[in-house]
Amino acid sequence: MTTATTSKAEAPAALPGAESPGTVVIDAVTKHYGDATAVDRLSLTIEAGEFISLLGPSGCGKTTTLRMIAGFEEPDAGDIRVSGRSLLGVPPYRRDVNTVFQAYALFPHMSVAENVAYGLQQKRTPKSEIRDRVVDALDLAQMRGFADRKPTQLSGGQQQRVALARALVNRPSVLLLDEPLGALDRQLREEMQLELKLLQSRLGITFVFVTHDQGEALSMSDRIAIMRSGRIEQLADADTVYARPASAYVAAFVGQQNFFRGTVVEGGAVDSAHSLVYDMSAELPVGSTGLAAVRPEFVSIEADVAADASGAANTARGTLIGVSHLGETMQYLVRLGDDQSLIARRPSPEAPQLAIGDAVVCSWRAESVLLFPADDAASASGYVAPPTA
Known part of the structure; x- marks a missing residue:
């Protein structure tokens, strides 16, 4: 079993026989917080272009798993690979992933376009390229007409679209979504479920979606991983999980x-x-x-x-x-x-x-x-x- 290290600054070269771009492999990963085990020898392969949901109640390990893929937490044991590259010790900003959180964390003093462009500016992307990529991202999120507005002038659903555009503008291989619809009212949440699935199908990138809402998982996912005590209780498509559950849990x-x-x-x-x-x-x-x-x-x-x-x-x-x-x-x-x-x-x-x-x-x-x-x-x-x- 591989033990996590924190000495790497760059993503290592692809492993021999590397997985396809956008593939996520979680290999026997364990994460402890003191005496508590949040994730327990978890193994999961997420195929390139798949929409997968990590579903379970509070404390089951789903958010910890997502945070380890994103780089905000390091596993105590095991390995995580994206597109065939181990991410152990790689800082979040050097990973080919982006995260959308429930709290959208938009900069209130910046316009919508400036919020979306911020990450590219930090990477010193040429201005002409930034402009084109911001327009493309806003078009994907159906927010181009709001480019000059401030976040405080937007509804909750519109802010969520801006957060999506900000994540997508970096063109990640994997998009991580940590309960991004939790702050929306029911009708808007159901509308955004449809939009997210359509967007993922159009882009063809890997979506890893964390939720405790079974309706969200059932309506959007190619597969659902039902988590329990840091492990996967069942991994299957929505029809199988609903009609042929593996356990009473x-x-x-x-x-x-x-x-x-x-x-x-x-x-x-x-x-x-x-x-x-x-x-x-x-x-x-x-x-x-x-x-x-x-x-x-x-x-x-x-x-x-x-x-x-x-x-x-x-x-x-x-x-x-x-x-x-x-x-x-x-x-x-x-x-x-x-x-x-x-x-x-x-x-x-x-x-x-x-x-x-x-x-x-x-x-x-x-x-x-x-x-x-x-x-x-x-x-x-x-x-x-x-x-x-």
């Missing part, structure tokens, strides 16, 4: 889940206190404790006209205790017993007309169920059917 963090804890019985089912939940692909040992997961959008709900009937498999009876209108969907919160509740979501046009206090029956298909070892649920971070008051 991932299942709970990405989207919402209704979890049923119980004993695994013959036929691939969890016999919980409130429902016999079948999972046709289950492979857990009979007699072990399992955790069955069903997403709210797979749960149907209707008035229970036979409340005394015995429950069938993949069916749960309870009392409706909450109804929320989410626009395109209706959300129902159902109390199953003293220790658990359940969420169901139905498209608004076909949602049943139910009132709080109604007896309801919820059901779902066996193929909509995922089954995990119960010991993996301790750190699951999503909706885990909590007790109801």
Whole structure:
């Protein structure tokens, strides 16, 4: 294992058989802060031109990983390479990467064009080249018409575009984005998600995006690295992460889940206190404790006209205790017993007309169920059917 050093001033020559320009390789990287391990022997290869998101809750190591790629932190062990060159000990300004932060850090006394040109001026780029590159960067960010304005005269979304232009004007092989949309309101954030993905596709450069927002990661990424305790829990495309999570931790963090804890019985089912939940692909040992997961959008709900009937498999009876209108969907919160509740979501046009206090029956298909070892649920971070008051 390679140990980080800080004696280098220049980027070293490319390694034999070097990776393509824009490829990022994180090789068994570890980072400690005192006794705490922020990143734990992390290995990840990001392909040239890929849009990858590092997704996870606070403290999972995603921002530390980004800061090590940028050069603001040095790994205690392991190696980081960009375009086939090791970055160990290379200062941030000599790395072929640029970073966009949540706090855009624009100079308030400079115009938009001056902010974008600042980095090139520090590199003593010829004035004629600076002018052309600033115009190109502002065009990419759709901010050319605001070149003479000061940052205080811009909206939050416009300031974010200026920060992007300032990073792109240097023509980096890799663009690092540290929760850059976190300060925007919801509608603008969703608009910028589309714009960022379109911009990345047009430029073809590598984007490494750090976020705790699953919606951002799902909507933009070619692949998502779900991080947990300094390691990658799952690395896959959005469809796989959502539909086939590798663990209860991932299942709970990405989207919402209704979890049923119980004993695994013959036929691939969890016999919980409130429902016999079948999972046709289950492979857990009979007699072990399992955790069955069903997403709210797979749960149907209707008035229970036979409340005394015995429950069938993949069916749960309870009392409706909450109804929320989410626009395109209706959300129902159902109390199953003293220790658990359940969420169901139905498209608004076909949602049943139910009132709080109604007896309801919820059901779902066996193929909509995922089954995990119960010991993996301790750190699951999503909706885990909590007790109801």
